[in-house]
Every structure is written in structure tokens, then in C-alpha cells.
Amino acid sequence: MPAAPQPRQDHRTPPVVVVMGVSGTGKTTIGPLVAQALGVVYAEGDDFHPAANIAKMSAGVPLDDADRAPWLDAIGAWAAGRGGQGGVVSCSALKRAYRDRLRAAAPGLVFLHLTGDRALIAERMAARKGHFMTSRLLDSQFATLEPLEADEAGAAVDVTPGAEVIAERAVTALRRL
Numbered sequence: 060m061p062a063a064p065q066p067r068q069d070h071r072t073p074p075v076v077v078v079m080g081v082s083g084t085g086k087t088t089i090g091p092l093v094a095q096a097l098g099v100v101y102a103e104g105d106d107f108h109p110a111a112n113i114a115k116m117s118a119g120v121p122l123d124d125a126d127r128a129p130w131l132d133a134i135g136a137w138a139a140g141r142g143g144q145g146g147v148v149s150c151s152a153l154k155r156a157y158r159d160r161l162r163a164a165a166p167g168l169v170f171l172h173l174t175g176d177r178a179l180i181a182e183r184m185a186a187r188k189g190h191f192m193t194s195r196l197l198d199s200q201f202a203t204l205e206p207l208e209a210d211e212a213g214a215a216v217d218v219t220p221g222a223e224v225i226a227e228r229a230v231t232a233l234r235r236l
């Protein structure tokens with residue numbers, strides 16, 4: 060049986076939250092709402108990518124583990140710096156190994172997995188304007204995705220409803236951790 064997730068050590072301090080999930084699932088939309096509700100700052104995970112990663116994704120080529128390593132380390136460093144103050148950062152964090160890497164940098168991190176049906180997310184991505192990531196990469200995003208395991212502190216919220224409802228459910232779930 061998998062180990063139970065470690066409870067957050069001190070509920071008097073605000074959490075540091077990684078909003079995870081495949082591209083187009085709503086991390087950039089929901090993350091700031093959750094941060095506002097928790098009274099903490101929000102950081103956009105895409106801003107931590109090296110330029111080469113953005114170029115690769117813009118060309119429709121999926122990132123590999125080596126591409127993601129410096130990006131995860133930059134996000135991990137940001138998260139470590141928020142310890143005690145709290146924060147929310149978006150990061151697809153698709154694989155368990157990526158989340159382990161983030162937790163190694165910032166122990167106590169919690170994850171909010173935004174989950175959704177592939178067809179719904181593809182539709183939203185197709186309607187999104189001016190973003191480097193296209194729905195061409197969605198198959199590889201879903202193929203790479205490893206959902207949260209039982210021993211990982213976090214919660215999953217479905218993204219079918221409107222953003223305000225998702226954020227409210229997310230905050231309720233995070234407060235229970």
C-alpha cells in the first residue's frame with residue numbers, strides 16, 4: 060500500500076502551490092485566482108523557460124526530460140524562496156519524477172492538478188489566441204502525464220466548470236491538506 064501523503068507541517072504558514080496539468084488545462088487562468096484567494100503571490104511557470112524551450116514548443120516539438128530540467132530547477136528555486144510566505148506557480152509537472160525534483164528543491168510543496176477531458180482542452184486551446192503552444196502538442200502532453208499518486212500532497216480538480224467555481228473548489232481542497 061502506498062504511504063499516506065505527509066501532512067503540511069504548519070498550517071499557520073500559507074502553502075506553496077504548484078498548479079499542474081497538461082497544456083491548455085487552465086493553469087494560467089486558475090492560478091492567479093487561487094493565489095488571490097490564499098493571499099499569496101502568483102508566478103507564471105512559462106516565464107521560467109529558457110528561450111530554446113519556447114522556440115522548440117513554438118515549432119510544435121515536445122520538450123524532453125533534458126529540456127525540462129533547467130526549467131524545473133528555476134521553478135523549484137522560486138518555490139524554495141517562497142517558503143514561509145506562500146505562493147502559487149504554474150508548471151505542467153507532468154511526471155512524478157518532475158514533481159520529485161520540485162519537492163527536493165522546495166520540501167512541503169503541494170500540487171493542484173487541473174484535470175480535464177482531452178476534447179474540452181483541445182477546444183479551449185484552439186480558441187486561445189497568441190500563445191506559442193498549439194493543440195498539436197496535446198497528444199504528447201497526455202501521453203507524458205502521470206497523475207498525482209496517493210503519497211503526493213495535493214488535490215485534483217476538474218476544469219469543466221467556469222474559472223471561479225474551479226478556483227473555489229481548489230481552495231477548499233487545498234485548505235483540507
Ligand SMILES: Nc1ncnc2c1ncn2[C@@H]1O[C@H](COP(=O)(O)OP(=O)(O)OP(=O)(O)O)[C@@H](O)[C@H]1O
Pocket residue numbers: 080081082083084085086087088089105149151183184186187188192218219220221222225
Ligand atoms: N474554466 C474555464 N472555462 C472556459 N475557458 C477556460 C477555462 N479555463 C481556461 N480557459 C481558457 O482555456 C484556454 C487555456 O487556458 P490557460 O491558458 O489558462 O491554460 P494553461 O494550462 O495555462 O496552458 P499552457 O500550459 O499552454 O500555458 C485559455 O484561452 C483560457 O481562457
Ligand SMILES: O=C(O)[C@H](O)[C@@H](O)[C@H](O)[C@H](O)CO
Pocket residue numbers: 081082083104105122127151152153192
Ligand atoms: O512540460 C511541458 O511540456 C511544457 O513545459 C509545457 O507544458 C508548457 O510549459 C506549458 O504548459 C505551455 O504553455
